Amino acid sequence: MKIAISGKGGVGKTLLASLLSKTFAESGYSVLAIDGDPDANLAANLGFPHPDEITPISELSDLIEERTGARPGQSAPFFKLNPKVDDLPESYSVKHDGIKLMVMGRIKRGGTGCYCPEGALLQALLTHLLVQRDEVVILDMEAGIEHLARGTAKAVDKLIVVVEPGRRSIETAYRICKLARDIGLQNIAVVGNKIKSQSEKEFLVTSLPDLEFLGFIPYDQALMDADLANLPLLDSSQPIIAEVKNIYQALVSRAQVPSTAN
Amino acid sequence: MKIAISGKGGVGKTLLASLLSKTFAESGYSVLAIDGDPDANLAANLGFPHPDEITPISELSDLIEERTGARPGQSAPFFKLNPKVDDLPESYSVKHDGIKLMVMGRIKRGGTGCYCPEGALLQALLTHLLVQRDEVVILDMEAGIEHLARGTAKAVDKLIVVVEPGRRSIETAYRICKLARDIGLQNIAVVGNKIKSQSEKEFLVTSLPDLEFLGFIPYDQALMDADLANLPLLDSSQPIIAEVKNIYQALVSRAQVPSTAN
Numbered sequence: 001m002k003i004a005i006s007g008k009g010g011v012g013k014t015l016l017a018s019l020l021s022k023t024f025a026e027s028g029y030s031v032l033a034i035d036g037d038p039d040a041n042l043a044a045n046l047g048f049p050h051p052d053e054i055t056p057i058s059e060l061s062d063l064i065e066e067r068t069g070a071r072p073g074q075s076a077p078f079f080k081l082n083p084k085v086d087d088l089p090e091s092y093s094v095k096h097d098g099i100k101l102m103v104m105g106r107i108k109r110g111g112t113g114c115y116c117p118e119g120a121l122l123q124a125l126l127t128h129l130l131v132q133r134d135e136v137v138i139l140d141m142e143a144g145i146e147h148l149a150r151g152t153a154k155a156v157d158k159l160i161v162v163v164e165p166g167r168r169s170i171e172t173a174y175r176i177c178k179l180a181r182d183i184g185l186q187n188i189a190v191v192g193n194k195i196k197s198q199s200e201k202e203f204l205v206t207s208l209p210d211l212e213f214l215g216f217i218p219y220d221q222a223l224m225d226a227d228l229a230n231l232p233l234l235d236s237s238q239p240i241i242a243e244v245k246n247i248y249q250a251l252v253s254r255a256q257v258p259s260t261a262n
Numbered sequence: 263m264k265i266a267i268s269g270k271g272g273v274g275k276t277l278l279a280s281l282l283s284k285t286f287a288e289s290g291y292s293v294l295a296i297d298g299d300p301d302a303n304l305a306a307n308l309g310f311p312h313p314d315e316i317t318p319i320s321e322l323s324d325l326i327e328e329r330t331g332a333r334p335g336q337s338a339p340f341f342k343l344n345p346k347v348d349d350l351p352e353s354y355s356v357k358h359d360g361i362k363l364m365v366m367g368r369i370k371r372g373g374t375g376c377y378c379p380e381g382a383l384l385q386a387l388l389t390h391l392l393v394q395r396d397e398v399v400i401l402d403m404e405a406g407i408e409h410l411a412r413g414t415a416k417a418v419d420k421l422i423v424v425v426e427p428g429r430r431s432i433e434t435a436y437r438i439c440k441l442a443r444d445i446g447l448q449n450i451a452v453v454g455n456k457i458k459s460q461s462e463k464e465f466l467v468t469s470l471p472d473l474e475f476l477g478f479i480p481y482d483q484a485l486m487d488a489d490l491a492n493l494p495l496l497d498s499s500q501p502i503i504a505e506v507k508n509i510y511q512a513l514v515s516r517a518q519v520p521s522t523a524n
Binding site: 008009010011014038039040041044143165166167168171172175200203224227228230 | 270271272273276301302303306405427428429430433434437461462465486489490492
């Protein structure tokens with residue numbers, strides 16, 4: 001199963017990605033979590049030790065040059081748009097608590113324009129991960145979803161858009177849905193996060209009447225307190241864990257795959 | 263004065279950008295607000311009517327082709343890296359309540375790689391706005407700050423990094439500071455947002471000991487309620503407005519420009 005998670009910055013994409021990864025792994029699935037948001041830190045959320053020491057793929061200049069024929073940051077008129085990537089998940093992922101993680105990193109822009117070799121490598125890698133891998137792939141993405149090309153989008157079983165009770169997260173959800181349909185991605189669902197009241201839940205349902213809601217994760221001050229105290233987030237809130245388990249069940253049952261892989 | 267505002271998604275960059283724009287405009291300054299975050303909606307926050315009908319610069323294909331010599335989305339081996347842009351602020355800005363606004367839009371990536379003509383135009387435009395314009399320029403940016411090139415960064419009087427009481431916004435602040443120093447931008451300050459208690463304020467100060475705090479914007483449920491009720495945000499919270507006025511005063515007094523322009 002391939003799940004992509006998007007939404008406005010700050011709504012809780014990385015929290016959902018990490019808790020879903022954990023739930024799938026605990027249920028016996030082989031899980032490959034992809035940090036595709038340069039401003040997120042999926043490794044830290046998943047409790048990886050020394051998360052800042054994981055080098056993102058986009059910063060592996062030697063690898064990028066070897067595979068694309070062009071070095072990042074240097075002007076290169078030609079480079080391979082379909083570099084070999086199928087060995088990268090084994091060589092360039094890190095593992096912790098049964099979850100394999102790959103950190104994609106940021107494609108630099110600006111200065112002399114765009115540097116495309118990194119982009120070509122990341123795009124090929126993402127296509128490989130979504131189209132050809134057998135694991136449950138959980139992709140934490142930017143709101144932009146630009147990395148999903150037309151061919152790749154078809155491999156996504158579910159694009160989950162995370163929203164919070166706030167008008168701007170709804171606007172971003174509409175923008176993501178439009179981008180998704182433009183690239184042929186139809187399986188879109190929503191998860192509400194930071195829900196404090198029934199009226200906030202109703203605000204979300206009323207604001208997105210045409211989309212399926214997979215669940216509503218409650219606001220829990222215990223999560224915020226754990227964050228400020230630098231305690232592990234994944235175990236900090238039982239109400240949140242319980243609702244993510246419901247979301248997992250909804251995903252698994254609708255995809256008609258066995259609820260336990262082993 | 264040129265002010266760039268950055269920070270993790272969801273921390274309140276656009277709120278600060280819009281309230282600062284309003285405060286400068288009310289104090290008699292000519293203000294040019296730049297929406298440089300494709301996932302933000304500065305126009306809506308500033309109360310512009312029909313904000314979704316403003317076409318971002320990155321989507322003006324005819325203009326991009328005219329100025330760079332290459333059409334977005336088409337493969338072009340050569341295009342102008344320094345297109346003419348000095349007339350664009352007059353022709354492609356919208357005005358409301360004394361504030362001029364330009365919406366930069368998103369540079370598309372993926373698919374066939376990067377499309378650079380848009381990037382070249384936006385970069386040139388941003389450089390012009392920051393380096394050559396006389397207005398107070400307030401730039402609402404992505405966390406990535408990639409659009410600031412080395413030469414442009416020097417023109418920024420203050421990069422304000424917005425943080426909230428949460429470990430991930432602090433991590434992003436560190437990343438932004440590193441990127442900023444890499445491009446020669448030294449004038450960095452912090453604004454804390456969504457502050458609920460003295461201990462949250464202390465958490466921020468302790469987490470960022472080397473940075474100057476311009477202010478601490480309180481959390482106010484009135485702002486959230488106004489948002490859900492689709493009421494104007496800029497007038498919704500007196501405590502927030504009062505603190506942004508303090509921040510404005512700090513900016514103006516430290517820059518040693520007169521506190522009233524007219």
